[in-house]
Amino acid sequence: MADHAAHVPGLAHHFVSMEQQKEAGTIGMWLFLLTEVMFFGGLFLAYTIYRAKYPDGFLQGSHLLSVPLGGLNTVVLIVSSLTMAMAVYYSQLGERKKLLGFLTLTLILGTVFLVVKYFEYAEKFQHNLFPAYWTYNPAADHPPTQYHGQVQVFLWIYFMMTGLHALHMIIGIGLLLVIMFMAHRGKFTKEYNSPVEIFGLYWHFVDIVWIFLFPLLYLTGFHVGGGH
Amino acid sequence: MATEVMAQAEESQTNYLNASHTVKSWLLTLDHKRIGLLYLFSISIFFAIGGIYASLIRLELITPQGDLMSAETYNRVFTMHGVMMIFFFLIPSIPATLGNFLLPLMLGAKDVAFPRLNLLSWYVFMVGAILMLITIMSGGVDTGWTFYPPYSSIYSNTQVTLAGVSIFITGFSSILTGLNFMVTIHTMRAPGLTWFRLPLFVWAHYATSLIQVLGTPVIAITVLALGFERTLQIGIFDPKLGGDPVLFQHMFWFYSHPAVYIMIIPSMGVISELIANMTRKKVFGYHFVAFSSLAIAVFGFLVWGHHMFTSSQSMYAGMVFSLITYAVAIPSAIKTFNWTATIFKGSVSYDTPMIYALAFIGLFTIGGMTGLFLAALGLDVHLHDTYFVVAHFHYVMVGGAIIGYLGGLHFWWPKMTGRMYPEIWGRISAAIIFLGFNLTFFPQFIVGYLGMPRRYHAYVPEYQVWHILSTAGASLLAIGFIMPVLYLAWSLKYGEKAGDNPWMAAGLEWETSSPPPTENFTYQPVIDHDAYEFEHVKEIKEAAAKEAALQTA
């Protein structure tokens, strides 16, 4: 009869070793991130094409976005990536309290990001700038410029890209809560901490998407003097 | 040969099928073999639905007038035929049924890397399918399975958004399965099972999983964008709002072309196994066949523009896509030559799986070569949107993918169920399918070349004779497809009980019982030889020893 290994906590029965399980989990997450690259990639494609076609509209549209708020969100996410990396560090050392502390910080920062986003979106809706046929009316605040059709193109790209990103943040926060719960219950040890690391990969990826969204959406029109 | 650390517990009849009987044990199973059967059951139902739509198409096309249904209804019928067949039958077919069942067995593993994700995959698939069934019951969609805007985004009055949501969700099932397979193949191979000792079925599924993981997200975002366009009219694909409808086509075909390789590469993997085992010979040019699967997967991503030659896509881009399309045919041809070389001087047995394998080689060759007709820019201008295209893709998808699926289903049936199917009925239905298939689709090459457009329910009387032949063939084909359903079901209760290795085939899956125990192997397999080494197969060694004993006696 094949030897049954003594039950290793956290090792699923179909894996032969913790190392195999961890390798599988890590590669699985990287492949999932690969799918995310292609998923966002379709929107980056749309951005590239329409920006090349409507450069002035994109300048005007980008000028509608608040660089301070976008910059704040960028800093918030970068700090949250740092706190997430430190959470992983302490999980590797088996230090539960510090792990929970940094996970909590990450959670707070992620929430701040979403709150800022909410205010940004609310302001756009208020000014009739959401590009659906019943809510888009830039003339409500200012007379339409020659570019306002192109600005509408910029805006739907802005909403789709940041909206999809925000959705990933929300999912990330949900997963983070699960990880925090597991950490609170003492499930992670020096030997078994891969869920924290693997979740960290997802969190960093969402940060990287924002690292590209910020300059492409917010900074495009930064140098444009004219108003909208 | 696999080193057995202990003797098989042959006396105990516990296997994955009878380990537990409750509905809950099936619906909450984490066993990849049961999940494979769950898929088998569901996709068969969806195939039947797609088949009913096909019958309606062929019935309408018997006469030149559009007399069976209105043009609008006909649009819905061919659309739903395409959607059901592609998304709910062909794309899952071999990977989700045979792949799920066999991969861990072929790798000497206990299960796939993420069993819960595997089950989730099936549930996600079913949610998508139910949404599509609701779409059908709400009248279906009439845009063609390709959903081109602006018709789909602005003018169609059908449930486009619901269908889009369904496809979005179903896509995740495909992504999760592909991800699971890739991780399993990378990390869970048995000791000694290096990459170049893997069965070609595994290589094929690795290549397929690559495509699923890389391509499916793009159709997900495309369908999402289409949904927003349709509901909010934001202007992505609408020219009046500054959008470009051809952008949809680019994004759509970026996935949908590689998707056809998701449908054919697993079938090619099956054919490699069938030919090797039914001719008792190593596959000729193993490395070439393995790498060609990867080559098809990679090159398949570079050719999508060949669906858009007449779309106002740039002529120069068209030339590039045309050239690369010729290149992507080469790995497929390499496989075909290697299979043929394998059969040469092999010990051929003409059981049902081999009949399907031989049919595949012929039919796939025709399908593939007519693809090259279409890859020629100038010729495509004449042939685009005609029945020539319809015939081409049915030759590869039915004559290729489905034939391979049926061959594999018959070959591994004893392993999956512990029962043999009745061989005589297997051969009869294979023959009927082969004849029916050719009678259905070969005339379509001709009528397409003569100018019959696709997606039309009325046509000029000159085309009628070809359509009548085609519909006659379709009736025969339908019978051919129904027969296996009947005799395979019959075999579950009355079929001859199968031993571990009724085909005396090489492969780890044949070194465990039929059906296998839940944990696949009662020992840890260790590999020390290449794939398809028949001298290591236990049953062949025993037969040879018996032969030798008789000789010396």
Add this chain to the structure above:
Amino acid sequence: MAEHTSEHHIVPLKYYFGVFALLMVFTALTVWVAQFDLPGLWNIIVALTVACIKATAVVLIFMHVKWSSKLTQVIIIAGLFWLAILLVMTMADYLVRGGWGVLGVQPN
């Protein structure tokens, strides 16, 4: 060369702080450069270059890829390559189309 896998290798904290500093500096840099109207495509080139440097730092250090297996590195390269296929080959159509073939009234 012995291949470190992330499970055995604990990244010293100073790497994290170093990357954090780099990210903050480059963020400030990209905002600062953006206020100037550079000729031609230079604005976007600078912006994307900075973003790529930041992303690379996050991938290599925060995501431990510097110490990960070859397979992980291949997966990342493959992802970038496939994204490139999507962008480059589609743009290749649009860039040589001339007038882009988009019908209808130019949005005003």
